Amino acid sequence: MFKKSLIVVFWLLIWQMTSLLVHNNIMLAGPVNTIMALKRMILTGEYWHSITFSAVRIMGGFFIGSIVGILLAWLSYREKYVEDVLKPFITTLKAIPVASFVIILLIWAGNKILSLYVSALVVVPLLYLNTLSGLKSTDPKLLEMAEVFRMPMLRKLLYIYLPSLYPFWNSSLQAALGMAWKSGVAAEVIGQPLGSVGNGLYQSKIYLETADLGF
Numbered sequence: 107m108f109k110k111s112l113i114v115v116f117w118l119l120i121w122q123m124t125s126l127l128v129h130n131n132i133m134l135a136g137p138v139n140t141i142m143a144l145k146r147m148i149l150t151g152e153y154w155h156s157i158t159f160s161a162v163r164i165m166g167g168f169f170i171g172s173i174v175g176i177l178l179a180w181l182s183y184r185e186k187y188v189e190d191v192l193k194p195f196i197t198t199l200k201a202i203p204v205a206s207f208v209i210i211l212l213i214w215a216g217n218k219i220l221s222l223y224v225s226a227l228v229v230v231p232l233l234y235l236n237t238l239s240g241l242k243s244t245d246p247k248l249l250e251m252a253e254v255f256r257m258p259m260l261r262k263l264l265y266i267y268l269p270s271l272y273p274f275w276n277s278s279l280q281a282a283l284g285m286a287w288k289s290g291v292a293a294e295v296i297g298q299p300l301g302s303v304g305n306g307l308y309q310s311k312i313y314l315e316t317a318d319l320g321f
Contacts (some may be wrong), residue, residue, distance in 0.1 A: 152301075160221060160303040166292035167225025167282060174226070175233025182234075183241040192234075199231045209292045217297035221290035221304070228289045229282045240274035241267065 118137050125136030147153040148274070182189035199304020204224060210222050250268050251257075255267075 122173060135269050143231040152306075154307050155301055155310070156303050159301045160291065160294060162274040163219055164225045164286055167222040167290060168229055168286040169229075170222070170232050170284065171226035171229025176237050178230070179234045179237035182238055189238070196231045196234055199227060204228065204241070204289045204292055205296065208296045211293075212297055217294075217299040220297040220299060221293045221302070224293040225290040227287035232278050232282045232285065235275040236278035237271060240271035243274075246268040286317075 122136045122138065123143055125131075125134050125139075128134045131139055178188075178192060182192055182308040207224050208220065211220055215223060244267055249262075252262050252266060291304050291307070295308055296304075298308060300307050
């Protein structure tokens, strides 16, 4: 804990020193100015409304994308032809820039829940590929033993598949959560739904309130 605290302090000092060297709060606001901006914003209802507005939609997209990715991976694991059919779709989701999704979804669905759709689309391939890899890495001997002793599917999931999936999910869920938040806010910056974090960031950019961008 002490070591982690020192690392955080070290990078805060680097940030502050860089800000002092730049000597321009519009170009780079330091941690002191950023904390002061946060202190000012948390006292306003608009701040908490924008956080809630974006968090509900982005977390919704994260959960929907995770569930869809896991279910598709399970179908692909059970039926090889499903994996073959889904491969171009998953590859396309991975390759297309987020901005392209945003523009298409703006035309189709408007901007109110844009961040939910975009977050879900970003999360699906991450969870799909990692879940499928975890399922394929399951020990075949354990599966064979389960078949011999006619183990119910629920027990297979709990005692064979889940331990195999855990390391894959542990890393992919963390990455997916970060990607969902970043892509969701980026979608809001482009789509500009009123009362969102993305809209607040855009307003800060217009009025050159750089310190507000940290939060």
